[in-house]
Amino acid sequence: MSALYWTFGLSWGIYLLFHLLGGRWNPSPGEANLQTAFFLTAFGFLYMWIPGLVALLFARKEGVRIPLSLRPNRYWLLAWLFPVALTLLSIPLSLPFAPWRGFAALYEGIPPEELALLPQGLLPLILLLTGLLAGATVNLVAALGEELMWRGYLWERLRERGFWPASLEIGFYWGLWHAPLVLSGHNYPNAPLLGVPAMILFTLLLTPALLYVRERGGSVLAAALLHGTLNALAGLSLLLVARTHDLLVGVVGLPGLFLLSLFNLWLRRRV
Template identity: 45%
Template sequence: MTALDRARLGLFVGVLAAAAAVLVAVSTLADVSPIVLAPAYMFSPLVAGLAVTLTSADLSLSTVGLRVGRPRWLAAAVVSALALVGLTLALALAVPGIGLETGVDPIPGLELPGGLVGVAAALALAVALGATVNAVFAFGEEFGWRGYLLWELAPLGFWKASLAIGALWGLWHAPVIAAGYNYPAFPIVGVGLMTAACIAFSPVYTYLVVRAESVLAAALLHGVFNGSAGLVVAYAAADGVALAQLVANPVGAAGIVAFGLAALAIAAAGSPALTETFPDRGGSPLGGVTPGDD
């Protein structure tokens, strides 16, 4: 196995650590919650990835995945996000104490038709926003995680690389999670749960990026999932705060199980074998093609 470049990894992690320190310092000095500054913080993995890529003679933006890639797999990323949100909702509703609430307005401030028409309208809006506005912010994260870092950790193989990226991705959220983001009643437990969620999510993200040959697949999956995940919170009515935040939550137990099942499906079908180079039609592939795959 080719040795990892510790200097590049150190620069990447160092920029992330500096961004987290700046986030905490600015929020403290300005007397605002780190959550208020989270939209800017989301771009710190992009900055870290660019810092490494643009200072490395053997790297280019295309090498680490900034390319259009394969359109049908970009579309698959959007469909996968919706499917995983639906599975998350179904798993949440299977838990005693959680029931379907159809009378709520899933998008506060926007009146939608009732019944299935309203659900369809909410989904359409979630996809439209998720694949555009949300995807831009998601790209701020994904260029770092599934762009540069996936390329750098490729020698570890599909599963180890996914695990390592997921763990760092989860811990990177710590400043905003500890401030009450996603699990406002459980900020400390939330840091661990968010890390577990990111580890569970990571193989699916890796798989789609490898198949799409583009980091844009991760940005689309991330953006659409974030855009439609609120539907789980809206439609899954839980008896108690713990069930609502720790279970019936896209980044709670229901979401972890949903993505875990997807990861098992990837393992059963045969995960891509990573090499050192990001997928490139003119070079060696990051994702080795399994028999029967195109």
């Protein structure tokens, strides 16, 4: 499929150029500053939107309709809250593999003068609400770049194969597309090589949920809402427990894979 060749070629080519110019997706603490954070955010947005731009181009060329209706229904609410449940449930499931750090870990790195302005004990709730807000706004726009391809154009091209076979194929391509980022430390900074198959397994298990809300929600925007909110909240699952091993803790580790497997068993009866 030509759109996939263009997506992988452009995405991986731009990442190679980024790397050759000295860019690092997971910079060391000494390299981290506001300028670096802005540059990485801009590059991440570009990387996420390459599939979307390719999808829009090929969809127009081939007459493929990608639904972008802004008519929320109850499945949009499911898309918005699903990441909350996935994140919160992954925390206790991480405890057999990592000790509890406590809510005090959330306050690390906050200057004392800013800390004094925060309502005591409400920071977990504030972070959760902030993640929900980001997931429905700026993160949704960023995630839409990916969703236009994977749950938009590609799903329309593979729809005739059926929900589950298409989910497996889309999930595999989506996970493989992340490979340069993962090898550079994204999501699994302490296990980049094992992180590539782990990411593919994660995207294989997450794709049915994204396809489900995209279909029932009647719009690719519903999938982007789930995707964007998950990007905003997943990091919380790594703040409250010690990061003993990237593959064993958090949403993208074993707890998240287990929870997504349970969801897919439930979904299997409905789709």
